Amino acid sequence: MKKLALFIAALLFSTFFYDQSIGLNLFLFSILTVVILFINNQTYFKNRKTQIYSAAYLITGLTIFFHSSTLSIIANVVSFFTLIGHLSETKSSIYINWLNGLYTTIAGFFHRNFAISETKSNEDDIEKKEPIDYLHWAKIILIPAVILITFIALYKEGNPVFSNIIEKIDFSFVNIQWLLVAGLGYYLFNNIYAPIEVEPATELDLKTENSLQKTSAFSLPKLKQENQLGVILISLLNALIVLYLITDIAFLTSDMEIRASLFSAQVHSGINALIASIVIAIMILLYVFRGNLNFYEQNKTLKRLAYTWIILNILLVISIAFKNSQYIYYFGLTYKRIGVLVYLILATIGLVTTLLKISSIKNNWYLFRVNTQAAFIILVMSSAINWDYHITNYNFKYAKSMDFKYLLNLSNNNTFILNEQLNTKALDEDDVAQIKSKYHKYIYQLRTNNWQELLYDNFKLNKK
């Protein structure tokens, strides 16, 4: 049953992907993968987390059908590794899931094969299996084949009817590359059907708790000194950030025209520096609260100062988000500007989890675990959005100015909305020609798509 399922999956794999571009096939592959994993790991699928990861994987597959973007493909691949890695060890952290998922995909079959042979050799050799005689098998296949071919050649010369029959046999329908892709599919499904783990990394992860423990190097005089240093450092940093925020508010509430002209330089040079400052802020807090200082009784002032600093950093994030949104309003939406917003969301999560780490005395692994999980959720969520469509829509409808060439160079996901602008906006002749060219090329591509390459746009086109 299992081998038959893998064989059918391999044939489907080649049908989906051989000589095809990405479209409906990746979603169908996602469904096929979940089915194969379900057949072989049914008990794990009762677990809530497994169901969520499976749903995330299928959703990312579906987003590829709706808008085949690079981001949705990346999210689909990451979800694939997450699901497989999670099935190898349900209690491990998400980054270990990625590691296990990658390892299973690459060498699952080999790992199981070696592990089984190791176990067998350790079992006192109760029943030694006879080794496979490859030479004997080679003889059985090769010698009759060579003799058969020789005799066919001889008989062909002796009888014209037999010769005609032999010449009519046509193997041109056999596509070697299709078979090779099917073989690759069989190997892939054979690797993943029973997920395996990178043992040292998984064991270490399972052993590592989230809570911080008091170490034997607990020394009151040393901690007092550390506490003093921390209080002075974070107080000064608090004062500095307060001063910065006051000047920032003054700048933001200043005359509009000055702001608009300064935004370009401000955003480009300023945001990168502020982004770095938030990362450094988290690193300083992690260093200060790395060990026994968490258990020092007189650390309350230091903790309060740290909380204040985190909250002020969140205010800094809000200020950057405001500047970025103003910049987007004046100069239009682009991937880089969306990237800044995504970074700011991640930075806020980072700051909040740092606050939680300090308040509930957690270690750095906790921070890493929670933040990688958050990054994964944001990746899956952002992959569900058709960014090219929204960038184009926003820039035409709301932005004060925009770079038309930028919109034209985006993927085909904005082709229909660009084409709609021809009826509503007054555009240059050159721009109109470029939009029409992009539209016709895309329509041609959609019309020549095979069923494996189908996209949601194909159905939209059929409706028109």
Added chain:
Amino acid sequence: MGELIAIAVLFGGGITFIVLRLSIALMFWFSDKPNDKKHVFRNQFPYYMMVLSILIITIIIALDFAYFAMYYFTSVYFIALFIWNFKLKHCKRKYHSVEPSHPNLP
């Protein structure tokens, strides 16, 4: 021309095999228990295969999924697996740890 291609394939294949064989041997040489195959398999093999596969996939993508690159690097991947298989299951060779020439020196 055909002979030249055959020589080039043999030469390229030979170089590839030597590089892979050497890189896998390095995994054993630098292991803290080079004669414990299970230990090397647990600690070195997964990371070796992951790094190799990521390199292969990166190069294939960089070369825009060219047929030559796909065939060549798929072969590299399987040859690496075969060499690991040989080293872990069939190879009887023992690695000797390097002893200091004058162990009693201060």
